[in-house]
Amino acid sequence: EEEEEEEEEEEEGVRITPQLLKASSGEFALESILLLRLRGRGIAHLGCLGDCLNLEWLDLSGNAIAQLGPLASLKSLAVLNLARNRVASLEPLGSCQNLQSLNVAGNRVSSLRQLRCLTGLRRLESLRLRDPLARLANPLCVTAPAYRAALADMLPGLKAIDGQRLSGRGSEFYQLCRDLDSSLGRGGGNAGAGAEAPRAAQPWVEAGFWEPRPPRRSSIMEEAYKQFGEVLQECRELSRRADDTIAQAERALSSRPDPNSFVF
Numbered sequence: 001e002e003e004e005e006e007e008e009e010e011e012e013g014v015r016i017t018p019q020l021l022k023a024s025s026g027e028f029a030l031e032s033i034l035l036l037r038l039r040g041r042g043i044a045h046l047g048c049l050g051d052c053l054n055l056e057w058l059d060l061s062g063n064a065i066a067q068l069g070p071l072a073s074l075k076s077l078a079v080l081n082l083a084r085n086r087v088a089s090l091e092p093l094g095s096c097q098n099l100q101s102l103n104v105a106g107n108r109v110s111s112l113r114q115l116r117c118l119t120g121l122r123r124l125e126s127l128r129l130r131d132p133l134a135r136l137a138n139p140l141c142v143t144a145p146a147y148r149a150a151l152a153d154m155l156p157g158l159k160a161i162d163g164q165r166l167s168g169r170g171s172e173f174y175q176l177c178r179d180l181d182s183s184l185g186r187g188g189g190n191a192g193a194g195a196e197a198p199r200a201a202q203p204w205v206e207a208g209f210w211e212p213r214p215p216r217r218s219s220i221m222e223e224a225y226k227q228f229g230e231v232l233q234e235c236r237e238l239s240r241r242a243d244d245t246i247a248q249a250e251r252a253l254s255s256r257p258d259p260n261s262f263v264f
Contacts, residue, residue: 013044013064021052038063039081046070060085061103068092082107083128083136091117101126105162106136110143112150119154126160127151 014020016038018030025033030051040062049055050070058074061083071077072092077099084106093099094117102118105128109115118124129147130137140147148161159166 014042015045016043016047016049018048018051021048050074056098071096078123083131083134088114090114094118094120097121097123099124103128103131104138105129105131105134107138110139112140112144112147112154114140115151115154121155122157124155124157126163127155127158128162130162 020038021030021033021036022028024038025036027033030048031053033052033055035057036052036055037059039059043060043063043065046065046068047070050073053073054076055074056076057079058077059081061081063085065082066086066088068082068087068090069092071080072095075095075097077096079101080093080096080099081103083103085104086108087104088108088110090104090109093102097120099121100123102124109129118127130141144150148164151161152158152166
């Protein structure tokens with residue numbers, strides 16, 4: 001019965017088409033779309049969204065989506081926002097190998113079993129099932145209050161759950177502290193005669209750890225810089241045209257006879 005209801009909901013809602021995608025992104029080819037915001041469009045069926053093979057950032061929040069099948073082909077997708085939809089099965093996302101951030105707050109995920117499909121996503125760092133500020137959650141958050149600890153064990157690569165930094169294996173700070181404790185423990189010993197001489201202190205992080213890393217300019221940033229440059233160029237052109245128009249108006253006004261003169 002639930003599947004039939006979902007099918008009816010999809011039929012009643014909006015279906016994603018090439019025309020909708022091109023109009024929303026400003027691109028002429030679906031393969032050229034890198035960022036896509038389709039928030040609150042009444043979308044119920046993802047249609048041809050799977051043809052956006054190079055898509056990296058996608059916002060589908062506030063729609064009526066229940067089936068995620070077309071997303072399985074988006075191998076470059078890094079950020080996905082599905083908050084406030086009707087999703088129960090996340091199975092297709094198991095193929096999104098580059099996924100790093102996933103927001104499914106306000107959906108129909110009711111068990112940890114439905115999240116096991118994410119275990120193969122080695123780059124997944126942030127997962128949100130609940131958003132208190134927006135008053136969004138999933139049935140799992142109510143039926144299994146300890147779901148965060150279970151998720152941390154199931155997905156050890158996670159660094160944040162529901163926007164909160166983990167203090168377990170997914171936390172770099174926790175790992176550093178554990179390494180420090182181990183290092184100090186190895187250096188301890190009895191101070192009596194015949195005790196082994198203490199070893200020289202060793203750094204507990206690798207050399208260069210605190211050095212700032214060069215910024216990584218992703219294709220998303222490249223596209224943003226490109227669009228900004230185009231807008232800036234348009235502004236400069238408009239400014240030049242305005243200057244020309246003002247100059248022409250001034251010349252026309254200066255060539256007119258004095259309106260107070262009676263000489264014709």
